[in-house]
Amino acid sequence: MNGYERRKQKKIEQIYSVSFQLFSKFGFQKVSVNKIAHKAKVSPATIYNYFGTKEQLYTDMLMNWMDKQLEQYERILDSELSFPEKTKEIMLLEAQNLKILSDEFPKVPSSELGGLVQMMESYNEQKAMPFFAKFVAIGKQEGYIHRDQTDEVTMLYFTMYKNELGRYWKEADQDHKTRSMDQLMQLFFYGLVGRVEK
Incomplete structure (x- = not known):
């Protein structure tokens, strides 16, 4: 795994971790992609690029x-x-x-x-x-x-x-x-x- 792939994987793991915390606390409907992005320290565009929706x-x-x-x-x-x-x-x-x-x-x-x-x-x-x-x-x-x-x-x-x-x-x-x-x-x-x- 090259440096880019490692950084990407680290971001994905961070997004998963933050998403799990937020979804489990507030539920699916009350958590926005913007809120996840802000807490995961990534841009909303990054989340949409990796996951689509x-x-x-x-x-x-x-x-x-x-x-x-x-x-x-x-x-x-x-x-x-x-x-x-x-x-x-x-x-x-x-x-x-x-x-x-x-x-x-x-x-x-x-x-x-x-x-x-x-x-x-x-x-x-x-x-x-x-x-x-x-x-x-x-x-x-x-x-x-x-x-x-x-x-x-x-x-x-x-x-x-x-x-x-x-x-x-x-x-x-x-x-x-x-x-x-x-x-x-x-x-x-x-x-x-x-x-x-x-």
């Missing part, structure tokens, strides 16, 4: 944020942690990220971002699902996920558990959450019966 900037910014979250999940999955610890870390991050998306990003009228739903579905298919397939393969290989379980059912279980964990995480105090986490992960892997010794 405010709608495209919003979509690209969200995709960029999701890529960064997925990179964190990949680092956790590739780490030396045990599979249950990896699962716990990924599940907590995912619950936290869902909270950010639902609480901090006011609803955007679908008429203004018609392509966002399709982009999210495409992202899920092209990036999130392959990551989850890798997660399940490691879990099966290490004996934490039964080999006969399909990826589809495993993902459904993971998603249900993560969503409820996110709700619980919002409501419980920090001390209670910390004490309960190991028990919640035990339930996640072994259910109410617990580990059956052979």
